[in-house]
Amino acid sequence: MSETSATAVLDDARPPKPSLGKRLRKLPLTLYLGGTLVSLFVLVAMVSFVWTPYPANKLNLTNRLASPGTPGFLFGTDRAGRDVVTELMLGARNSLYVSVVSTIVAMFLGALIGLSIAGSRRTLQGPFTRLVDAGLALPGILTALVLAAKLGPGNTTATLAIITWQVPVAARVTIGPARQILALDYVEAAYGYGRTKAYVLRRHVLPNISPLLIVLGSVMFAAAILIEAALAFLSVGVQPPTSSWGRFLNETQSLLEAAPYLMFFPGVAIVLTALGFNLLGDGLRTVLDPQQARTGVA
Amino acid sequence: MLHLRNLRVTIDDHEIINIDDLALQPGARLGLVGESGSGKTMTAKAIAGLLPNEANVSGEVNFDGRNLLALGDRDLAKVRGKRIGFVFQDPARSLNPMMRIGKQVSEAIRIHTDLKGQAVTDKVVDLLRQVQLPEPETLLRRYPHQLSGGQQQRVMIAAAIAADPELLIADEPTTALDVTVQEEILRLLITLSEQRKMSLLFVSHDLGVVRFVCNQVAVIYGGNIIEAGGIDNIINHPKHRYTAALLAANPGMPKDDNFSAFIGRRLQTITGSVPPVGRFPSGCRFRNRCQHASDKCVATPPVTASSTDHRYLCWHPAQGGKS
Amino acid sequence: MTTSTTPLVSVEQMFFHYPRAKITAGGSGWTLHDISLSIYLKSTVGIVGESGSGKSTLIRVMCGLLRHQQGAVRFNGKDISEYQDDGANELRRQNQIVFQNPRRSLDPRMTIRRSLTEPTRALQDHTPSDEELVDSIKRVGLGPEVLSRFPHQLSGGQLQRVGIARSLSVNPTILYADEPVSALDVSVQAQVLNLLMDLRDQMGLTLVMVSHDLGVVSRMCEHIIVMRHGRIVEAGRTSDVLSRPASDYTATLLNAARAASLERS
Numbered sequence: 001m002s003e004t005s006a007t008a009v010l011d012d013a014r015p016p017k018p019s020l021g022k023r024l025r026k027l028p029l030t031l032y033l034g035g036t037l038v039s040l041f042v043l044v045a046m047v048s049f050v051w052t053p054y055p056a057n058k059l060n061l062t063n064r065l066a067s068p069g070t071p072g073f074l075f076g077t078d079r080a081g082r083d084v085v086t087e088l089m090l091g092a093r094n095s096l097y098v099s100v101v102s103t104i105v106a107m108f109l110g111a112l113i114g115l116s117i118a119g120s121r122r123t124l125q126g127p128f129t130r131l132v133d134a135g136l137a138l139p140g141i142l143t144a145l146v147l148a149a150k151l152g153p154g155n156t157t158a159t160l161a162i163i164t165w166q167v168p169v170a171a172r173v174t175i176g177p178a179r180q181i182l183a184l185d186y187v188e189a190a191y192g193y194g195r196t197k198a199y200v201l202r203r204h205v206l207p208n209i210s211p212l213l214i215v216l217g218s219v220m221f222a223a224a225i226l227i228e229a230a231l232a233f234l235s236v237g238v239q240p241p242t243s244s245w246g247r248f249l250n251e252t253q254s255l256l257e258a259a260p261y262l263m264f265f266p267g268v269a270i271v272l273t274a275l276g277f278n279l280l281g282d283g284l285r286t287v288l289d290p291q292q293a294r295t296g297v298a
Numbered sequence: 299m300l301h302l303r304n305l306r307v308t309i310d311d312h313e314i315i316n317i318d319d320l321a322l323q324p325g326a327r328l329g330l331v332g333e334s335g336s337g338k339t340m341t342a343k344a345i346a347g348l349l350p351n352e353a354n355v356s357g358e359v360n361f362d363g364r365n366l367l368a369l370g371d372r373d374l375a376k377v378r379g380k381r382i383g384f385v386f387q388d389p390a391r392s393l394n395p396m397m398r399i400g401k402q403v404s405e406a407i408r409i410h411t412d413l414k415g416q417a418v419t420d421k422v423v424d425l426l427r428q429v430q431l432p433e434p435e436t437l438l439r440r441y442p443h444q445l446s447g448g449q450q451q452r453v454m455i456a457a458a459i460a461a462d463p464e465l466l467i468a469d470e471p472t473t474a475l476d477v478t479v480q481e482e483i484l485r486l487l488i489t490l491s492e493q494r495k496m497s498l499l500f501v502s503h504d505l506g507v508v509r510f511v512c513n514q515v516a517v518i519y520g521g522n523i524i525e526a527g528g529i530d531n532i533i534n535h536p537k538h539r540y541t542a543a544l545l546a547a548n549p550g551m552p553k554d555d556n557f558s559a560f561i562g563r564r565l566q567t568i569t570g571s572v573p574p575v576g577r578f579p580s581g582c583r584f585r586n587r588c589q590h591a592s593d594k595c596v597a598t599p600p601v602t603a604s605s606t607d608h609r610y611l612c613w614h615p616a617q618g619g620k621s
Numbered sequence: 622m623t624t625s626t627t628p629l630v631s632v633e634q635m636f637f638h639y640p641r642a643k644i645t646a647g648g649s650g651w652t653l654h655d656i657s658l659s660i661y662l663k664s665t666v667g668i669v670g671e672s673g674s675g676k677s678t679l680i681r682v683m684c685g686l687l688r689h690q691q692g693a694v695r696f697n698g699k700d701i702s703e704y705q706d707d708g709a710n711e712l713r714r715q716n717q718i719v720f721q722n723p724r725r726s727l728d729p730r731m732t733i734r735r736s737l738t739e740p741t742r743a744l745q746d747h748t749p750s751d752e753e754l755v756d757s758i759k760r761v762g763l764g765p766e767v768l769s770r771f772p773h774q775l776s777g778g779q780l781q782r783v784g785i786a787r788s789l790s791v792n793p794t795i796l797y798a799d800e801p802v803s804a805l806d807v808s809v810q811a812q813v814l815n816l817l818m819d820l821r822d823q824m825g826l827t828l829v830m831v832s833h834d835l836g837v838v839s840r841m842c843e844h845i846i847v848m849r850h851g852r853i854v855e856a857g858r859t860s861d862v863l864s865r866p867a868s869d870y871t872a873t874l875l876n877a878a879r880a881a882s883l884e885r886s
Contacts, residue, residue: 184726188726189718189720190739192684192713192717193717193739195739195743208728208729333808333809476671477833478873503806503807506881545883547810548885549814549837549882550836551835551839551884552885555863555864557860558860560885561841561843561860563840565814571779
């Protein structure tokens with residue numbers, strides 16, 4: 001028999017693929033939960049561009065602090081009579097904008113730094129990693145406050161603060177796996193036919209750590225949501241009249257007697273969104289992991 | 299003393315192992331030989347009760363009269379370690395890197411015997427000496443990474459025989475070791491087996507190693523034992539075509555230093571490769587790779603005994619002697 | 622130009638240590654110690670030794686992947702450090718390696734087709750045509766279907782063949798094989814060894830094979846180099862060295878290998 005029988009067996013080399021239904025059922029619960037929450041968040045944010053129950057910042061001075069269920073105001077109104085549902089939707093939009101921008105930039109810079117360190121000379125790797133660790137140790141809120149002091153509060157400051165906070169995280173996480181891959185035979189083979197280190201990092205290391213980066217991204221998103229809310233809460237982030245969950249939450253602090261229930265709305269929104277991203281990241285990691293084992297990253 | 303009967307293991311409706319009959323006498327050394335995908339490791343795990351959760355097992359694994367498969371976790375734990383010892387392939391992975399050697403060996407002693415305190419330490423030193431490790435008193439304070447691969451494997455063996463088991467199951471114990479170290483470890487296993495009248499189930503892909511250590515061999519392919527018997531019998535007069543092919547494909551070493559005749563001679567290969575689980579043909583599992591297959595082979599061959607010490611499952615067995 | 626009397630590769634008193642190793646006054650710390658050897662065109666040489674012998678390091682220095690600190694390594698009469706720029710690519714093209722573990726030596730995220738085209742793209746600045754790829758893959762006994770697959774979809778034996786096809790795609794003069802069959806089952810080993818022998822004969826390759834398995838080396842290699850602790854213990858024609866070993870170490874290795882091997886005629 002010719003050796004093409006070696007490939008005739010190939011098709012048999014993969015065990016019969018389970019049906020789509022079976023595969024969908026095998027996906028982890030976290031993926032579904034997280035996915036649902038995140039999709040909800042994105043949906044609400046996107047819808048807010050075309051429709052909100054009330055125009056932004058429409059004050060209803062006659063209907064201040066209306067309780068939830070008041071006709072026309074599903075979740076009630078805030079101190080200035082603004083509809084809570086509208087506020088939440090607009091806040092979602094803001095959170096989405098800030099977290100998307102900051103996460104993408106932070107991941108890009110962080111991965112770039114991480115890969116460069118992993119590819120640098122042995123003697124340099126130690127000191128550079130320590131620098132990254134120093135960056136990690138820097139208290140994020142402090143950096144945000146300093147930035148706000150210099151640049152003034154606002155979305156830009158918030159975004160910059162989140163980026164500064166998250167870049168060391170992304171860098172730190174990529175260094176280890178990148179180094180592992182650089183030690184593998186296929187990288188040695190690539191050097192063997194003259195590829196430069198930059199090429200190897202770009203074409204061999206990066207694709208092989210992409211599952212990791214995807215998971216990292218979702219977790220960083222969750223962090224960004226929380227940080228943005230925290231900064232707005234501290235009045236360092238976005239300023240009125242732009243809506244933000246964090247600022248909304250801040251306002252409810254002084255209303256504890258008048259309308260104690262009000263804080264739950266922005267609070268729960270923040271928690272659910274951050275939770276959603278975390279769950280999604282967890283689910284993605286579980287799903288991508290068995291592939292990881294097959295595709296090389298330990 | 300160990301008797302597998304009608305042992306069937308399935309995972310996800312795919313049959314992984316189907317062994318009608320495999321026996322190991324007290325004091326005997328049986329080699330279970332197969333390539334990857336043959337089911338040899340799964341068989342060892344089935345005996346040990348270490349199959350993955352998704353596996354469905356039926357049949358009997360009779361150890362000293364009791365069916366191990368019918369035992370509950372507690373009873374099984376009493377047998378494992380005390381009456382059956384295990385040695386696995388990669389000692390670096392089986393030893394806890396954070397625990398000193400002495401402590402790891404003494405764990406086995408503490409669990410399965412009534413010894414306490416100094417008696418335990420004495421026993422550990424004694425065991426380390428039995429596996430021919432130098433300066434055992436100093437060694438017991440060392441950590442695994444301070445030992446060589448061969449020394450680590452000796453420690454594993456010491457832990458495995460700590461409670462004086464009647465059966466030792468070793469799964470590819472020397473595959474990760476250098477050839478000179480391998481010889482020492484194999485000799486050690488033989489010595490221990492002879493001195494303690496301990497049976498040995500030696501799982502391996504290497505027929506040469508099995509020939510050195512064992513007096514009996516069972517060849518496993520596609521989860522079935524396709525040939526079994528005395529080691530010399532099988533190696534010199536293989537009957538099943540797969541056994542014969544496996545022997546022919548083995549590079550081996552030339553007889554009588556006749557190296558010049560050896561060089562450049564092509565090896566005999568087996569066409570194709572081992573099918574994955576669930577893709578084996580019906581009847582004789584080897585038939586789609588066998589030069590001598592015929593229509594008859596669609597039916598499962600019966601057990602033929604060519605002597606009391608040699609049985610095989612083949613419609614067209616090989617004739618004649620050594621290849 | 623190599624004549625039949627000038628070696629293709631010659632190594633003279635070469636010493637090598639890994640970057641962070643400390644070399645003591647007494648001379649310890651070197652991974653490779655005072656290595657001198659010659660490899661002639663179209664010969665097949667086996668390098669045997671146990672772990673820590675330095676055999677894998679040696680071939681990496683010989684093909685230029687690692688740079689030695691002392692002594693000389695010459696390819697085709699010229700010191701390998703003199704191959705610069707285009708010459709460096711030419712040196713690499715003529716010296717190719719096949720690695721031990723096929724699952725680690727192919728990028729799991731690249732298709733087989735992509736992996737196969739890498740050396741040509743890097744060293745010869747063009748992409749092989751589909752025809753050339755199919756020829757390449759057929760030459761190692763695989764069918765064109767594997768081209769669009771990923772490494773995890775192929776078996777160990779098939780992957781190793783791909784690895785071999787990849788190294789041969791640039792038509793090297795010398796092929797270094799680092800334990801090419803150690804990670805494979807016996808029956809697959811036999812297939813790959815036969816393949817290496819066939820390809821070597823077809824392409825007139827010089828083959829340098831590292832192995833811990835004396836049986837494999839006695840089948841494939843007319844010449845043998847025995848290494849221990851970074852030094853060459855003994856070297857010569859396989860039949861001479863193995864039937865009448867000059868060194869005790871070689872004899873020990875031989876006995877141990879014999880004990881655990883099948884005697885074949």
